[in-house]
Amino acid sequence: GTLTVQLPDTSYDVHIDNGVYELLSNRYKELLDSADKIGIIADEQVASIHLQILLVALQKCGIEPVVKIVPAGEQCKTAAVYVECQSFLLNESFTRNSMLIAFGGGACGDLTGFIAATFMRGIRFIQCPTTILSHDSAVGGKTAINLPEGKNMIGSFHQPAAVLFETSLFRTLPVREIRSGLAELMKHAFISDPYWSQQLLAEKSFISPSEKWLAEELLKGIRVKATIVAEDEFEQSSRKYLNFGHTFGHAVEAVCGFGGLSHGECIMIGMAFSFVMSENHGELDAVFTNKFIQFAKKNGYPFSPVSDYEFEEFLAFMIKDKKATFGKMNFVVLEKLGSPIVKTISTEECRKVFEELVRRIQ
Numbered sequence: 001g002t003l004t005v006q007l008p009d010t011s012y013d014v015h016i017d018n019g020v021y022e023l024l025s026n027r028y029k030e031l032l033d034s035a036d037k038i039g040i041i042a043d044e045q046v047a048s049i050h051l052q053i054l055l056v057a058l059q060k061c062g063i064e065p066v067v068k069i070v071p072a073g074e075q076c077k078t079a080a081v082y083v084e085c086q087s088f089l090l091n092e093s094f095t096r097n098s099m100l101i102a103f104g105g106g107a108c109g110d111l112t113g114f115i116a117a118t119f120m121r122g123i124r125f126i127q128c129p130t131t132i133l134s135h136d137s138a139v140g141g142k143t144a145i146n147l148p149e150g151k152n153m154i155g156s157f158h159q160p161a162a163v164l165f166e167t168s169l170f171r172t173l174p175v176r177e178i179r180s181g182l183a184e185l186m187k188h189a190f191i192s193d194p195y196w197s198q199q200l201l202a203e204k205s206f207i208s209p210s211e212k213w214l215a216e217e218l219l220k221g222i223r224v225k226a227t228i229v230a231e232d233e234f235e236q237s238s239r240k241y242l243n244f245g246h247t248f249g250h251a252v253e254a255v256c257g258f259g260g261l262s263h264g265e266c267i268m269i270g271m272a273f274s275f276v277m278s279e280n281h282g283e284l285d286a287v288f289t290n291k292f293i294q295f296a297k298k299n300g301y302p303f304s305p306v307s308d309y310e311f312e313e314f315l316a317f318m319i320k321d322k323k324a325t326f327g328k329m330n331f332v333v334l335e336k337l338g339s340p341i342v343k344t345i346s347t348e349e350c351r352k353v354f355e356e357l358v359r360r361i362q
């Protein structure tokens, strides 16, 4: 499927399909030809399995890109890798009229986007995402690298020229990464559509999805994201809803992250937290929250790490959250499924929610 992300200053298409790189030699031939040089920034792990597919597709339109391999996953989002890539582009004589292709998961996409945003004050780039999670990260134009002090602390908004999801690449994803990406899919459902939410919660083969199911579901997720980003590109209002589950989820990532939890696994815990909180602010009840927790457990999402830490350890990170303003904690809660609102929550309420969550996940 295909959909268009329509923004005030630009628009671009997102394609998700088997065989989608064929578009490079027809629909996107003109775009590619308009660049004096093309560079692929590729995740090492992804490149070792899949780079040929992309190279062959580019060869079909006579393009011989230069390739820069970067460390797999989050390890590529460092200042050192960023600078190394910028020097690489200069040494390869890239100009303001050159173009980049990101080939990897959300980490590689964030890095490549930020390189493209800043190389000679900005060049065009195409996202070729390879994870389920990147249905979230590759659309919307947020780009960033990390600092030792915090994740995504240096970044900018820079929209891609196109996004091409080749669904056959999902076949080699580790189950952990499938879980991680599908958590964000659930987030997109919960903040937009009660019927779709319940459908997902009833899905029997949730973490062993077919390629066709994935293509359809991810397109729905992308539609939610694209609609919100079109309304609020720079996160002044409704784009905040996309942080559902993320305030507590990011704290879990920071506190329990070294235990090897993936981003989406932390967000699943964060959404459980937000559902408990939502019970105080709308129609959702404990029956629903428990149904969600059971569903998550059945599909292998871990919860136990949360019980190993004190509330204060999570609190310290929630207060530091980029989205917090002056020590006030803002949470996205649901008045009902599909109806998010932003609420300022006291430390006391937060503590009670945490204690209740710990009881519920026993």
Ligand code: NAD
Residues within 6 Å of the ligand: 043, 044, 045, 046, 049, 072, 073, 074, 077, 104, 105, 106, 107, 108, 110, 130, 131, 132, 133, 134, 136, 137, 138, 139, 140, 141, 142, 143, 152, 169, 170, 171, 172, 173, 174, 177, 180, 263
């Ligand atoms: P990732 O990019 O770190 O990749 C996870 C692992 O999977 C890596 O080891 C990678 O080598 C491997 N991998 C990727 N594709 C594969 C494939 N097809 N087959 C086998 N292995 C594969 O993880 P991710 O979950 O895609 O992205 C997480 C990143 O996305 C984080 O840095 C996060 O901050 C960012 N993010 C950004 C946004 C945004 O709006 N920009 C939104 C959400 C998340």
Ligand code: ZN
Residues within 6 Å of the ligand: 136, 184, 246, 263, 267
């Ligand atoms: Zn996320």
